[in-house]
Amino acid sequence: KAGVTQTPRYLIKTRGQQVTLSCSPISGHRSVSWYQQTPGQGLQFLFEYFSETQRNKGNFPGRFSGRQFSNSRSEMNVSTLELGDSALYLCASSLVTSGISNEQFFGPGTRLTVL
């Protein structure tokens, strides 16, 4: 069974630009969550999508947005990039039953550097 894939693996952008990251979950998983990981703030939850609907949202500004497609693939977009957006962005998919994810399967992450 293929794992969670994220593309691209590395990105370099400049301030003010926008970026789109992609995540393909494990086949059959309908929940996709996004996290931002930085040395200073640790792992911070961005949002979760389930069946194309945003189910949960973290405390990030509106510049961070996401969506999920009918095949469960998800994208997240960051507009008007700031230096502080430099981070490892992790995607995780899970099989949700009775509202519980049971286990999250993480992708390798996309390393975003904003110059």
Added chain:
Amino acid sequence: GNSVTQMEGPVTLSEEAFLTINCTYTATGYPSLFWYVQYPGEGLQLLLKATKADDKGSNKGFEATYRKETTSFHLEKGSVQVSDSAVYFCALETSYDKVIFGPGTSLSVIP
């Protein structure tokens, strides 16, 4: 709201030493509890989990017991190896709510 607290480290141990990483939580209802591990340059992966009080999760020599009375889920291993060097995250989830991760504990095992 729900939260997870864990010792932040870094923790440095000699090979074959005993490991304990403390994790306590605050949650309404009855959460499921998890330990995830992140090896250098990789994403997180599930190490073990427990879904109800007094359950013991175990994997690769690591163990953690769900203690409802002390709201804790401490991670232990009797004899660590250099290959255990990683960052360890305690996490919880309740129904229909997001998974909440602790800040992570960096472990370095030296030969």
